[in-house]
Amino acid sequence: MDKTAFLGLMSGTSMDGIDAVLVSFSDHTLTLHATHTQAYPDTLRQRLTRLSQNQGSPDDLGELDHQLGCLFGEAARQVLEKSPLSAVDVAAIGSHGQTVRHQPKCKTPFSIQLGDPNIIVEATGIPTVADFRRRDIAAGGEGAPLVPAFHRAYFGQSNEDRCILNIGGIANISWLSGDNSDDASGFDTGPGNGLMDAWCLHQTGRHYDENGRWANEGRIDQNLLSDMLSDGYFAQQAPKSTGKEKFNLDWIQTMLNRHPEVRPADVQRTLLELTVITIVRQLPQSSPQLKIYACGGGVKNSVLMAELQKACLPFSVHSTQELGLDPQWVEATAFAWLAKQTLLKLPGNVPKVTGAIGNRILGAIYWP
Template identity: 50%
Template sequence: MSELYLGLMSGTSLDAVDAVAVDLGQAEPRLLAALSHPLPAGLRAEILALSHGVANDAVDRLGQLDHNLGICFAEAVTELCRRAGLEPDQIRAIGSHGQTLRHRPQPPAPFSLQIGDPNLIAERTGITTVADFRRRDLAAGGQGAPLVPAFHAAVFRSQEEQRVVLNIGGMANITCLPADPEPPVTGFDTGPGNVLIDIWIQEQRGQPFDRDGAWAASGRVDEALLERMLEEDFFAQPPPKSTGRELFNRAWLQRQLAQRRLAAEDVQATLTALTATSIAQAIERWARGTARILLCGGGARNNELIRQLRDLLPACSIESTGRHGLEPEWVEAVAFAWLAKQTLEGRPGNLPSVTGAGHPVVLGAIYPGQSVCPSS
């Protein structure tokens, strides 16, 4: 029996809103339709200004941005439904990740803030919306991230081999899936994925991303700079751990490059090596015995980055999640559709072995789609 859900994901890279329609009524999710809905340039600039703490009148701008993003997400849903020929009453719920502005899970006052008003999504689409997935895990003592490993475990775990699902978005994270069903699933952020690579090529060449890693491949890795960047404390921290633009951002990159005179393409090569090396070191330390790495996220299309990973991890087969039923660019959006289903069914969506929460919790808040009139 079909159970249709929509998933919305706007990640650290800020390139678009990914929207998917997926049937979750069977053992394996079936992707029905997907699209990338562009973020208007002005909206993207506002998000970056606020997330970097450089905006004036921050509270007012936060409220306006929350509103405008909610409208943008609703437009993505409307366009997806139009293309897929779906009516709102066919869809059980939308799972909306929202756009992260701050993620600070460390004591004494851990919090994570996602915007994109789900009230507006539910009101404008007429579809029940589930959002604000991270804060209940934080309330239970967890990091509030990563949350996608529970979905990875449901869809990609195999009793025949140990696997790692590697998501390379703005940040990179891994999910460790033991073949033995007894050990817990683990996972954590390894550090920057595309974020620094994208920042540098946008600044130096005015391009949104390094297509196929071609610019990085034209340069040479500066080993001294790479070693210096790998001294960042985050890389040595044990899991559970998560990170974001709060740490790995333009200011961090400028500090690393201070007093260094390198060709721009050599910086790009070194930033790509930083992503590859930090991922490989995390897998070697925390996921020994991995036979297969399944790639998802935008970085799965970066040929130079994947080449470096293959060189650094020769014992692992590395392949796209597309070979296992889900194309890499849609995995996270499908995961939040799946998390919405978990919420509506009263099932936990977090994995304490991943986030560090004290116990499993049902994630998110539910915003009914159709207006409910009080009984007379």
């Protein structure tokens, strides 16, 4: 394989749109050629949210798979138009797809991502790698998180312990030991922006709380917070992963049934604190010199980041921008890298992270 450019497509648990990157990899460096974000129409977001909560039909599944395939294909075309490269320069597209259901611990484990890769290939003429999670699940793993392998490859640094913190709809951490560059661990800590976004939309009609301003108007309700923290997920040992099928508006309403007196703004502030605490409690405590590098949409919430920095002391919280990659594009870049791994017949999972019985080559390749 002589081409070094790969295209990554990522839509996370926030379900707000598709991040697309065109990137070249060389040794332990990368070059970002172009980026693009393809927003989801409101009606599509609503249908995806319902489907993620098991409210849909087989027709919904098929229709949304097709619609998302078209949108992912369009996102790929748009990022190519913004770059100095053309389709013939790209070795492959790595498409995460849109997760609508993630159940790795049920009797018949599965994870479903929509966004038909056949349509992406037809739209671009570029080989497309998709369906990354199910091979790891077939090998006994959670199928998530998958980004720690990329974090280890490009953010790992000898003599410095690092934690890469991704705050999307769900938050996850990758722990990178400075003593052993091959060592990496990680898991989903719990809700990132997802619960705050769901409550904000329910109460205000806005899809998110810009800069945490509404949360900043409220106060933490300690009784509600204690009830939320008693959820069994937070006490589970890794490997573990979760999604909107668990942490959603219904989860909030169940909690509020026991605390009906809490003001809406106080609920928002309490949800923000829940995100902070469930991240901080699960950070590795063995390294006094740990540096935390944050990425994902949560980095744009200044109140969240300020509270996180206070709670993390004496650790310091930085942006992945300091490591050479803008926080918004880390996950899309990770799936471009995972596509490269697949084409090279190299593993893309970290068994210590997912719980799989061994290293596995991830994804299926769809050829033009």
